[in-house]
Structures are given as C-alpha cells and as structure tokens.
Amino acid sequence: MARSSQNFVCQSCGAAHSRWNGKCDACGGWNTIVEEAAAVPAGAGARRSKGRPFALEDLQTADELPPRRTTGIAEFDRVCGGGLVPGSAILIGGDPGVGKSTLILQALASHALQGAHAIYISGEEAMAQVRMRAARMGLSQSPVALGSATCVEDILSTLESGPTPSILAIDSIQTIWTSALDAAPGTIAQVRTASFDLVRYAKASGAALLLIGHVTKEGQIAGPKAVEHLVDAVLYFEGERGHHFRILRAVKNRFGPTDEIGVFEMTGRGLAEVSNPSALFLGDRSGTAPGTAVFAGLEGTRPLLVEIQGLVAPAGYGTPRRAVVGWDSARLSMLLAVLDARAGLAMGSQDVYLNVAGGLKVSEPAADVATAAALISAFSGQPLPSDWVYFGEVSLSGAVRPAPQPELRLKEAAKLGFHTAVVPEGTKAEGAGLELKFVRDVAELVQLAGGVPRRRRSGNESDE
Ligand code: TYD
Ligand code: MG
Secondary structure, X not given: OOOOOOOEEEOOOOOEEOOOOOEOOOOOOEOOEEEOOOOXXXXXXXXXXXXXXXXXXXXXXXXXXXXXXXXXXXXXXXXXXXXXXXOOEEXXXXXXXXXXXXXXXXXXXXXXXXXXXXXXXXXXXXXXXXXXXXXXXXXOXXXXXXXXXXXXXXXXXXXXXXXXXXXXXXXXXHHOEOOOOOOOOOOHHHHHHHHHHHHHHHHHHOOEEEEEEEXXXXXXXXXXXXXXXXXXXXXXXXXXXXXXXXXXXEEEEOOOOOOOEEEEEEEOOEEEEOOOHHHHHHOOOOOOOOOEEEEEEEEOOEEEEEEEEEEEEEOOOOOOOEEEEOOOHHHHHHHHHHHHHHHOOOOOOEEEEEEEHHHOOOOOHHHHHHHHHHHHHHXXXXXXXXXXXXXXXXXXXXXXXXXXXXXXXXXXXXXXXOOEEEEEOOOOOOOOOOEEXXXXXXXXXXXXOOOOOOOOOOXXXXXX
C-alpha cells in the first residue's frame, strides 16, 4: 500500500495537506496546520482479515442481543436511546467546566451500584481529585474502578488483563495519546488514533465506551470529523454560564432518536435530574409585563414549556440593534420582516432584543408564533394574558402553519395551569382541557394580541 505523504493536518477540521500552509483551505482557519508523523501501525500491510459476509437474516435478532445497559439516571438513559448498547461508543462533548466529568462519574457510580463493572479512566485529574469529587457528590461508597492514565497502550493492556467492564469511560480523549505516533497529545492525529484503538477494543470486548471530549471555542469537538464518524452516538452537554441548568442533547445516534434531551441541574452535590423541566424554565411568572409569551414546545418525545421574552425600544442612534439569546438571529430577522410586511408592524427603527428564559436554546420552527406574540406585545406595550400558550410556525407569506404533536404540547400546558392556547388553524386536540384560539396568519395574531400597536414612534421622531 502506498503510504500517504500528506502529513500536515489542520488541527481544527482534520483536513490533511501535502505541505504546510498559513491557512487551511478546507475550513479557512489560520495557523491551524501542524506537521504530524504518519502512523505506521504494527503489522501494516499484512493480510489478516478472516471476515466473511453474513446474510442479514442469519444475524442475531433484537431479542437475542444482550440488553442495553442502563445507568439508572433516567435523563441520561433516555438521551442514549434507552440505555447503552454493548460494544458501542459514545462521544460526549461540551465546554470545559460544563459538568461532563461530573455527569459521567455519576452515571458510572449509579451503574456500578447495580452490581455492574464500571471503569472510569481520567487523563486530566489525579485519582485523589476524582475521589474527592466523588466524596463531595456522596458517591464514595460506589464500587466504580478508577484509573488515571493517558497512554492508550497502557490503558488497553490493563483492560485486557482484567474482566471486561460493562461501561468504560475515558475522560478526556484530548489527553489520551498513543506511542505509535510522534505527534503531541491533543493533536488530531493522536485523538483520532487513540479513539480508534479504544473503539476497536469496545467493539471486540462488548464494553460500552464513553469518550469525553472538550469542545473548542468554535463549538467543535477537537477533530470532530476525525472522531464523530468513529462513534455510534454523539451527545452534547450544554449549559449557559450563570445558569444551573444543563442539557444533554443527542446530535447523532445510531441506536436511538436524535431529538431527545435530558435536563439536569447543577447543585452543590453534583447533577440532579430534572423530571419536570417546564416548571423550571417557566420560573415564577407574575404575568404583568408586556413582551413575554409562553411557547408550548417539544424536545424529542417530551413537551417543554418555555417563556420567550421580547423587548422593543426606539433605537437611539445609528443602526437598530438586534440581540438574541437562545434563538436563531436569522429567524428573528425573518419574523420581523414578516410582521412588517404582512401585519404592518414596522419595527425597522426599533432595537429588538429576544431572550429564551432559563438559558435554553430553542430550535423548533414552531416557536415562531410565541416569539411573534412576545414581539407584538413588547412593541404595543400591552401585556398578554398570563395563562395563554402559543405554538405554530410562521411562513414568509405570514400564514401560520401547523406544528407536530399538538396534543402533547397542550396536555403539558393544561397540566401546568394554562387555560388558553393560540394554535394554527386546523389543530386537532380533543380533550386537551384548554380553550383553543385559532390563528390563520400573523395579522390575526396581532388582533388577538390586542390589536394594532399604540406605540409606533421611531427613535428619530421627537413628538413628546
Ligand atoms: P466538571 O464535571 O469538572 O466539568 P467538565 O468535566 O465538563 O470540564 O464540572 C465542573 C464544574 O461543576 C465546576 O465549575 C464546579 C461545578 N460543580 C458543582 O457545582 N457541584 C458539584 O458537585 C460538582 C462536582 C461540580
Ligand atoms: Mg472534566
């Protein structure tokens, strides 16, 4: 086999180049290309495989396969698709300090308490530190096997000499290196090779592998392309600084749905599961201020009510500001344009701020109607009724379009004490226990939210 001469690798996207360059052509990053020695795996080129293809029907059926391994942390298990599949590998990414190590240690401790063999290998913290953390979380009695190692060959030879763990966690892949390569730990080549060796061990032994990875500032797991295709599932652990909520989200899952989320709260004693997140994201609503609307949302199979807050104020000077937290800013611009063109709400000269309460990121298009309602109310200065919820997608024509699973959303709203739901026309939800108000387009929504805004002053007019 011809050996590749491309051993200049971009540390941000993993693209290989034949020579050094200041800028990576693939991702546009500057100064990200580093020379890496090409790996020469032992026995390379030798023919080893004795594999032969199987007929699909001859393989084990789902009931014959070993059961999924649950950790007992329901929020975690659900995001994994109902537990960990033996022999699978999962990558858990997140910003440093978000709580990845805490989550995984808790999951392993809970799994080990069921009598299973769980191993946690930390390349970042010394054993004493891990033990201290476990003691703080009240887990010191849990029979998790701890290890502190960074060389993948050491890790694998230790693992192979003992019983196969049910779950193996590596914290983090950026610290693990293989002696087969000259490159420094944390480089793409190291992360890729070490992860590959660990994944191969998991597949061969049947252990479920959890790889923890830090996300770089640009929001990418270092070498995402290098590792994401190796693993069966990619989960992100996210949370805003200053908020206690943490959300575990599946972005790829070969064994389960990808739109599930798990909600946790960071406490003084580790992460606590939040089984009723709607109550948490709604907070305490007094319901008198203009500019807030509750969106009856859905995250995966689970309904979630969140408060959308808007603020519209005359722009003081220059280009009006648009600031968004927890929602897509392009979507806000689109919604403002639709409200202007289809309902006559000219906010072009106003500063517009939008915030999703509780630090949640909402990506569902069905949040359009709630956002529009919050903006209309913020613009007009008239508060919306505090016991109303909203959902529906707004199209460029101004029409309000249906959203999936209305019954689930409405049931959750009724459970939390809401009385009225503003929904797209044609929404069927019998027995939801809420009064439904149908809207066909944004103009009807404006009427419902209190009519044409009273306040329509721009920052340049001085009519006071
Ligand atoms: P950690 O799991 O170390 O983050 P990561 O592995 O993602 O880098 O979590 C660290 C943060 O969590 C730290 O800022 C302190 C906080 N924390 C608590 O608030 N309570 C706790 O019981 C623990 C263990 C951590
Ligand atoms: Mg950590």
